[in-house]
Amino acid sequence: MKKTFFLAVLVLNGLTSFAQSNDEKNIKLFYKKALTDSKCYTWLEYLSNDIGARLSGSQNAQLAVNYTKTQLESLGLDKVYLQEVMVPHWVRGEKETAFILNGKVKTTVPICALGGSVATPKTGLTAEVVEVQGIEELKTLGDKVKGKIVFFNRPMNPENIETFKSYGACVDQRFAGAKEAAKLGAVGTIVRSMNLRLDDFPHTGAQSYGDLPKEQYIPTAAISTNGAELLSATLKNNPALKFYFKQSCETLPDVLSYNVIGEIKGTVTPENIMVVGGHLDSWDLADGSHDDGAGVVQSMEVVRILKSFNYKPKNTIRVVLFMNEENGGKGGAKYEEVSKQKNENHIFALESDSGGFTPRGFSIEADDANLKKIQGYKDLFEPYLVHSFTIGHAGSDIGHLTSKAIVKAGLKPDSQRYFDYHHAANDKFDAINKRELELGAATMTTLLYLIDQGGIVVN
Amino acid sequence: MKKTFFLAVLVLNGLTSFAQSNDEKNIKLFYKKALTDSKCYTWLEYLSNDIGARLSGSQNAQLAVNYTKTQLESLGLDKVYLQEVMVPHWVRGEKETAFILNGKVKTTVPICALGGSVATPKTGLTAEVVEVQGIEELKTLGDKVKGKIVFFNRPMNPENIETFKSYGACVDQRFAGAKEAAKLGAVGTIVRSMNLRLDDFPHTGAQSYGDLPKEQYIPTAAISTNGAELLSATLKNNPALKFYFKQSCETLPDVLSYNVIGEIKGTVTPENIMVVGGHLDSWDLADGSHDDGAGVVQSMEVVRILKSFNYKPKNTIRVVLFMNEENGGKGGAKYEEVSKQKNENHIFALESDSGGFTPRGFSIEADDANLKKIQGYKDLFEPYLVHSFTIGHAGSDIGHLTSKAIVKAGLKPDSQRYFDYHHAANDKFDAINKRELELGAATMTTLLYLIDQGGIVVN
Numbered sequence: 049m050k051k052t053f054f055l056a057v058l059v060l061n062g063l064t065s066f067a068q069s070n071d072e073k074n075i076k077l078f079y080k081k082a083l084t085d086s087k088c089y090t091w092l093e094y095l096s097n098d099i100g101a102r103l104s105g106s107q108n109a110q111l112a113v114n115y116t117k118t119q120l121e122s123l124g125l126d127k128v129y130l131q132e133v134m135v136p137h138w139v140r141g142e143k144e145t146a147f148i149l150n151g152k153v154k155t156t157v158p159i160c161a162l163g164g165s166v167a168t169p170k171t172g173l174t175a176e177v178v179e180v181q182g183i184e185e186l187k188t189l190g191d192k193v194k195g196k197i198v199f200f201n202r203p204m205n206p207e208n209i210e211t212f213k214s215y216g217a218c219v220d221q222r223f224a225g226a227k228e229a230a231k232l233g234a235v236g237t238i239v240r241s242m243n244l245r246l247d248d249f250p251h252t253g254a255q256s257y258g259d260l261p262k263e264q265y266i267p268t269a270a271i272s273t274n275g276a277e278l279l280s281a282t283l284k285n286n287p288a289l290k291f292y293f294k295q296s297c298e299t300l301p302d303v304l305s306y307n308v309i310g311e312i313k314g315t316v317t318p319e320n321i322m323v324v325g326g327h328l329d330s331w332d333l334a335d336g337s338h339d340d341g342a343g344v345v346q347s348m349e350v351v352r353i354l355k356s357f358n359y360k361p362k363n364t365i366r367v368v369l370f371m372n373e374e375n376g377g378k379g380g381a382k383y384e385e386v387s388k389q390k391n392e393n394h395i396f397a398l399e400s401d402s403g404g405f406t407p408r409g410f411s412i413e414a415d416d417a418n419l420k421k422i423q424g425y426k427d428l429f430e431p432y433l434v435h436s437f438t439i440g441h442a443g444s445d446i447g448h449l450t451s452k453a454i455v456k457a458g459l460k461p462d463s464q465r466y467f468d469y470h471h472a473a474n475d476k477f478d479a480i481n482k483r484e485l486e487l488g489a490a491t492m493t494t495l496l497y498l499i500d501q502g503g504i505v506v507n
Numbered sequence: 508m509k510k511t512f513f514l515a516v517l518v519l520n521g522l523t524s525f526a527q528s529n530d531e532k533n534i535k536l537f538y539k540k541a542l543t544d545s546k547c548y549t550w551l552e553y554l555s556n557d558i559g560a561r562l563s564g565s566q567n568a569q570l571a572v573n574y575t576k577t578q579l580e581s582l583g584l585d586k587v588y589l590q591e592v593m594v595p596h597w598v599r600g601e602k603e604t605a606f607i608l609n610g611k612v613k614t615t616v617p618i619c620a621l622g623g624s625v626a627t628p629k630t631g632l633t634a635e636v637v638e639v640q641g642i643e644e645l646k647t648l649g650d651k652v653k654g655k656i657v658f659f660n661r662p663m664n665p666e667n668i669e670t671f672k673s674y675g676a677c678v679d680q681r682f683a684g685a686k687e688a689a690k691l692g693a694v695g696t697i698v699r700s701m702n703l704r705l706d707d708f709p710h711t712g713a714q715s716y717g718d719l720p721k722e723q724y725i726p727t728a729a730i731s732t733n734g735a736e737l738l739s740a741t742l743k744n745n746p747a748l749k750f751y752f753k754q755s756c757e758t759l760p761d762v763l764s765y766n767v768i769g770e771i772k773g774t775v776t777p778e779n780i781m782v783v784g785g786h787l788d789s790w791d792l793a794d795g796s797h798d799d800g801a802g803v804v805q806s807m808e809v810v811r812i813l814k815s816f817n818y819k820p821k822n823t824i825r826v827v828l829f830m831n832e833e834n835g836g837k838g839g840a841k842y843e844e845v846s847k848q849k850n851e852n853h854i855f856a857l858e859s860d861s862g863g864f865t866p867r868g869f870s871i872e873a874d875d876a877n878l879k880k881i882q883g884y885k886d887l888f889e890p891y892l893v894h895s896f897t898i899g900h901a902g903s904d905i906g907h908l909t910s911k912a913i914v915k916a917g918l919k920p921d922s923q924r925y926f927d928y929h930h931a932a933n934d935k936f937d938a939i940n941k942r943e944l945e946l947g948a949a950t951m952t953t954l955l956y957l958i959d960q961g962g963i964v965v966n
Contacts, residue, residue, distance in 0.1 A: 083665045206542045206942070209891050244942060406865075406921050408892060432668050433867060435894040462865050462921060464942045483665070483703060483923045 105137030172294030342404030399443025409436025564596030801863030858902025868895025
């Protein structure tokens with residue numbers, strides 16, 4: 049009771065400025081609340097184990113909309129509502145099969161269709177394989193890939209400390225490899241999974257044929273890193289080997305879905321909006337506990353923590369659970385579209401979409417003045433071992449926001465294990481540590497609170 | 508080749524001082540080597556999966572001595588040798604059984620004997636239970652625990668960001684609970700596992716009867732956190748319930764074992780010794796991949812990395828794989844004893860015994876001047892996201908060292924998951940992430956290198 053009172057008094061005493069020592073005390077309360085009395089882990093357990101995989105357009109995605117809306121309604125926010133958005137509806141179909149045909153030796157390897165891919169012929173597809181390290185090398189080959197399967201095998205660079213950097217430098221072969229190979233007459237592509245580890249999980253993810261005419265679409269799949277190593281080694285001995293794969297995925301008509309939105313109205317400048325969010329959809333191979341169940345429940349926890357202290361924000365705080373980040377980004381785009389129509393002004397947006405691991409800091413999109421302002425809060429984060437406040441990509445969903453003066457931040461959890469799970473069948477609830485998830489939520493609450501209190505620099 | 512040459516040139520150019528920019532380059536090489544061409548993960552796989560649990564005095568502990576000695580010999584160090592040490596030999600015997608007897612309802616719960624405990628009678632032990640939150644509360648009960656089983660149920664405090672702090676504030680009930688309960692006439696003790704998570708793993712660990720006469724020893728076991736919650740809840744409804752447990756552990760005569768030591772002779776002040784180490788022994792319930800297989804292979808990797816660059820240290824670098832940290836500390840004590848006899852001078856000791864997770868910094872035992880000196884290296888660690896350089900416990904094995912001017916440091920990995928595995932049956936190889944392990948080794952190499960180059964402050 050005493051603590052609730054403490055924050056309430058702060059609010060009553062005036063919202064314009066607080067001594068740093070009060071910030072320290074309040075932040076301590078946020079972390080204590082998250083570590084001793086959170087709901088995020090229970091929410092995630094439901095999303096992951098009771099609902100499961102939530103690919104856009106699926107029934108599970110709709111169940112996740114219903115569930116999170118109900119849970120947000122239980123928090124006593126000022127408003128909870130759904131925002132309509134049409135989303136793609138791609139389905140995997142039967143489990144894929146693939147093998148290497150090395151003379152008479154047939155070796156099965158784990159693959160999965162990439163999101164948005166077309167199917168192979170019903171009996172599968174067999175062709176010789178051309179291995180390349182990326183799209184650039186592919187382009188030098190010209191006609192040589194005609195009638196072949198192009199095998200993109202550039203691994204993620206293990207030297208980068210931040211694994212997202214290695215992902216960013218590799219993912220083009222997954223996203224655009226099929227399109228580029230199709231232009232040269234290839235009949236299919238196989239892409240090394242975006243995974244720093246050697247294991248047997250194929251990792252799916254978005255791909256796009258761009259503006260290719262539909263009749264030129266070719267099937268594309270990811271192969272596990274162990275499978276990629278095997279295929280590459282076998283190719284060295286026998287460049288004439290053949291690869292077989294079969295997949296029956298297809299794109300169905302778009303489906304009506306929703307962003308789930310909750311709001312605490314600002315008490316001083318309610319017209320200034322601060323967004324905190326993650327994405328509700330996941331890939332279909334697992335329940336997506338890290339990507340992005342964690343971000344969803346952490347964002348919900350942020351407003352739960354603030355409400356639990358009866359915190360009255362200066363600015364309007366909006367929790368947004370975006371639909372369709374994985375294969376279309378339609379939810380983020382729709383949110384921005386509606387916001388534009390309403391002439392809304394966003395001053396801050398915070399996204400959690402990098403896994404539920406121990407929080408290390410934030411990846412920030414801001415001008416120098418605002419970056420420095422956030423870096424000025426470093427000492428307040430130090431007791432919680434949150435150290436990194438650097439310029440970088442904040443998040444795909446909030447990437448759509450275009451308010452004139454807006455600061456964006458992405459929670460930056462420890463990234464070492466993220467690509468062990470990313471878009472693969474092992475991104476499941478048991479890969480989540482409760483405390484790490486909670487620490488992330490408290491860290492997000494803290495930054496949102498500090499920016500609500502301290503504002504942003506507007507030039 | 509170029510890189511080897513680079514460091515060799517540095518060495519030839521003189522060992523007294525290097526520009527910061529050279530440190531930066533060398534540190535980059537250490538991390539690159541660790542992340543792209545390490546052996547630590549392969550070594551750990553052998554220790555964990557081919558050898559397995561390595562409790563002091565066991566055949567596996569001897570296999571680990573043999574294996575690591577052979578591996579160190581392959582590194583081209585100046586010297587590799589074994590140091591004799593007599594160690595306790597406690598064996599668990601048959602798997603323990605335990606149940607709550609609540610009237611006619613019998614509920615099995617997971618327990619494990621604590622290290623050093625005596626057995627129950629062959630048919631087991633049944634008694635009423637008195638729950639306490641710790642030794643202090645126990646002492647207030649006096650005679651009331653006579654003939655009873657004392658149940659120590661103080662949980663680890665979830666509020667601390669650093670989980671070792673919560674461990675330190677709780678572990679007395681495991682280490683000394685039985686001794687104190689025996690003094691008051693209790694017939695046994697059951698201790699809540701030192702685990703922040705609610706799960707079904709009982710966590711073993713050292714306990715001591717101190718100077719109690721042997722005939723007063725009472726059996727003591729850990730219960731899983733879920734088991735502890737159930738026992739506590741059931742007790743509230745029925746304070747007269749009984750608890751049954753059976754264990755057949757015993758302490759056999761001491762066994763001859765070894766510390767494994769490797770050395771790179773110093774080129775400027777070889778009489779000044781820098782130790783880097785971890786402990787070879789583990790508990791018996793699992794292969795101890797985090798505790799402390801990780802520390803062992805990281806310490807070996809440190810000297811491997813330095814040797815791979817043909818680094819010529821100013822001071823003598825000694826990798827020490829200590830025996831018997833878990834239940835006796837005899838290896839650490841013996842190392843110090845021999846060192847004293849030889850009048851050796853240690854200037855620095857570095858231990859890794861806090862798990863193989865992402866490195867966050869170091870826990871340092873040093874005077875102000877040396878602490879500041881180490882904190883002066885912060886910027887060099889920043890690119891590797893290693894941020895925390897604070898006063899704290901450095902390590903049990905190096906804790907024995909008493910050289911007059913010595914700086915001690917313990918690698919501080921992220922601690923959130925550590926007590927999920929500590930001393931339990933799930934501390935296995937699959938709980939280790941290769942990159943996190945490698946980053947720890949590179950971080951240790953970096954500090955050792957900087958202190959070798961920069962020396963310590965001697966008053």
